Amino acid sequence: MGAAMNPLNMSDVPDRRKGRWQLLLILMMVIGPMVLATFMYKLQFWVPESRSYHGEMIGNGQTRADIGVQADEQRWQLLVTAPAACAADCQQLVYLARQLQIGLGRDASRASHALASAQPVSTDYEAKLKAEYPQLQRYPLDLSTFTKDAAAPGDAQLWIVDPHGNLVLRYDAKVKGKDLLNDLRHLLKLSNIG
Known part of the structure; x- marks a missing residue:
């Protein structure tokens, strides 16, 4: 066995925690606005008071x-x-x-x-x-x-x-x-x- 196997360099292994954080951020960007809009509608907060009609x-x-x-x-x-x-x-x-x-x-x-x-x-x-x-x-x-x-x-x-x-x-x-x-x-x- 002449050739020695190179041990895996730790920097080459993907950081699973970093990937999980990225996935979580993507999900929050997609689902977050829908959840916020639902709460705004149900709880009636941050709803504009103005309207564009007079009757x-x-x-x-x-x-x-x-x-x-x-x-x-x-x-x-x-x-x-x-x-x-x-x-x-x-x-x-x-x-x-x-x-x-x-x-x-x-x-x-x-x-x-x-x-x-x-x-x-x-x-x-x-x-x-x-x-x-x-x-x-x-x-x-x-x-x-x-x-x-x-x-x-x-x-x-x-x-x-x-x-x-x-x-x-x-x-x-x-x-x-x-x-x-x-x-x-x-x-x-x-x-x-x-």
């Missing part, structure tokens, strides 16, 4: 029919609901809905404006609607269905409805037109429908 989000799958309005509109809709007489707040929202549609400019054809009222409007206001709001769609509001909905308050509201009839956002009479127009433009920009 009340309706994200529970409600449709126009759920608030007592039967309509077949295939465009985005600015729907004013009046469970009582269409008084000053209601009339302001109807005016705002028309102005918002005009304010959309080239996207105005993607939206419509409508009034759903539980009671007939006054004769003076009816004449004004016919003269000044020729494109306003009119629907009856089923008050029994409207009052069953906890999300539907008792005063006049303006709703943004998507082309499938789903309620998206709700505003009361105190809303600023510029804020609502920004919300509507943002929705139209993100949407491929309507």
Whole structure:
């Protein structure tokens, strides 16, 4: 046996501890963000308080029919609901809905404006609607269905409805037109429908 076997040099043997640490770091980089996001969601910490819309989000799958309005509109809709007489707040929202549609400019054809009222409007206001709001769609509001909905308050509201009839956002009479127009433009920009 002439040739002597060289003993293994300890520096040539892979360091198993180093490999384990590397594997652990890789797993933490992959699984860690998912675990952190789950805890953030479940425990509601580090959740941003800000939002990019101004109305009340309706994200529970409600449709126009759920608030007592039967309509077949295939465009985005600015729907004013009046469970009582269409008084000053209601009339302001109807005016705002028309102005918002005009304010959309080239996207105005993607939206419509409508009034759903539980009671007939006054004769003076009816004449004004016919003269000044020729494109306003009119629907009856089923008050029994409207009052069953906890999300539907008792005063006049303006709703943004998507082309499938789903309620998206709700505003009361105190809303600023510029804020609502920004919300509507943002929705139209993100949407491929309507």
